[in-house]
Structures are given as C-alpha cells and as structure tokens.
Amino acid sequence: MSWDLDEKKGSSSSKIDFTKLPEGITRLRVVDESPFSRWTHWLPQFKRSVNCPGLNCPIDKIRKEQKALGETPKYGISKRFAIHVINRDTGNLEILEQGKTFFEQLRDLIADNGDLRNYDIKVRRRGEGLNTSYRIDVAEETPLSDGDKKLIESRVDFNEYFKPHTPEQI
Numbered sequence: 566m567s568w569d570l571d572e573k574k575g576s577s578s579s580k581i582d583f584t585k586l587p588e589g590i591t592r593l594r595v596v597d598e599s600p601f602s603r604w605t606h607w608l609p610q611f612k613r614s615v616n617c618p619g620l621n622c623p624i625d626k627i628r629k630e631q632k633a634l635g636e637t638p639k640y641g642i643s644k645r646f647a648i649h650v651i652n653r654d655t656g657n658l659e660i661l662e663q664g665k666t667f668f669e670q671l672r673d674l675i676a677d678n679g680d681l682r683n684y685d686i687k688v689r690r691r692g693e694g695l696n697t698s699y700r701i702d703v704a705e706e707t708p709l710s711d712g713d714k715k716l717i718e719s720r721v722d723f724n725e726y727f728k729p730h731t732p733e734q735i
Contacts, residue, residue: 581721584652584659586690592653592704593661593688594713595681600646600668601723606735607641617642618729647727649720651713653685658716660726663699670701678703 584593604617606624617625628638646668650661675681685704692698709717 581719581726582652582655582657582659584650584661586688586699588690588693591688591690592685594651594653594685594709595648595661595671596651596658596709596713596717596720597648598682600648600671601727602644602646603727603729605643605645607643609639609641615735616727616729618732618735621732623732623735647723649717651716658719660721667699667701670699674701674703 584591604619605614606617606622607614608624615624624640624642628640628642631638644665645662646665647660647662648668648671650659651657652659671681671686674686678684684706687702687704689700689702690697691700
C-alpha cells in the first residue's frame with residue numbers, strides 16, 4: 566500500500582499485541598514503510614467487528630436496503646489503518662490500528678520530517694470515548710538498536726492477519 570489513505574485494500578491469523586494509547590504520552594517507532602487499510606463492519610449484537618469482503622458482503626447489502634427504506638443502518642462501517650510499531654513504553658512490537666484522521670496526522674509528519682522509520686514519535690491522547698483526541702509529534706531521530714531490529718523480524722503479514730471474512734462467515 567502507500568500513504569494514499571483513500572486507496573482500497575482488504576484483511577486474521579497470528580497473535581501480536583495491539584497498541585493501547587492511554588491518556589498521556591506514548592512513544593512509538595513506526596517500522597513499516599506504509600500502512601495497511603481495510604473496511605470493517607461493527608456488529609453491535611456481538612460487540613465485535615468483522616472485515617468486509619467487499620463483493621457479495623451481506624452486511625453491505627443490509628445497509629443498502631436499510632438506507633433505501635430511509636432507516637439508519639444498524640451495522641457500522643469504517644476504514645481502519647494498521648502499521649507495525651515498536652512501543653517504547655512496553656518494549657514490544659505491536660500493531661497500531663486507528664482511523665483515517667489519526668493516520669493523516671502521521672502522513673503530515675512525513676511531509677514535514679521525512680520517513681517515519683527514522684525517528685520516534687510521541688502520541689498524546691486526551692479524553693476518552695467519542696471525546697478522544699490525539700496529537701502526534703516527532704520525538705527524536707535515533708538509529709534502530711539491535712534489539713529493535715530483532716523485534717522487527719516478528720512482523721506479521723497484514724494481508725493474512727486481516728484477511729477479510731467470507732460472506733458465509735459473516
């Protein structure tokens with residue numbers, strides 16, 4: 566993929582931690598060249614999301630029918646982005662998953678500072694729930710340590726990890 570956040574892509578398999586961004590500052594090092602994107606549907610009755618398969622998606626069909634009837638769709642849809650990071654607070658390789666607005670801020674850092682893989686970033690989270698905001702700044706430019714390089718070897722293949730659910734699975 567590229568940093569074109571409007572580009573389409575598709576998505577589940579090995580275990581890796583997802584980055585939790587508590588209120589305050591979290592220091593991260595992005596280790597992928599660009600993010601992976603996919604569409605997800607929120608299923609409130611199961612309190613979980615599923616990866617949209619695109620063509621023949623039963624949830625897309627339901628949403629379209631509900632909109633045609635003037636109803637509010639009961640299933641949500643959102644574009645999600647993921648990238649591997651080293652969390653300096655936990656010392657682990659993790660998947661940072663967020664929405665488009667968050668990743669647009671990362672893209673802006675690239676425009677101002679160059680390749681994200683060359684420096685650590687600080688993510689400041691304020692608020693919670695629907696009232697959450699993030700500010701992302703450059704921390705420091707430092708080379709990766711040997712330990713960092715070892716962690717990077719355990720990255721997962723996002724095409725496999727976020728493989729879309731089939732219409733039958735949904």
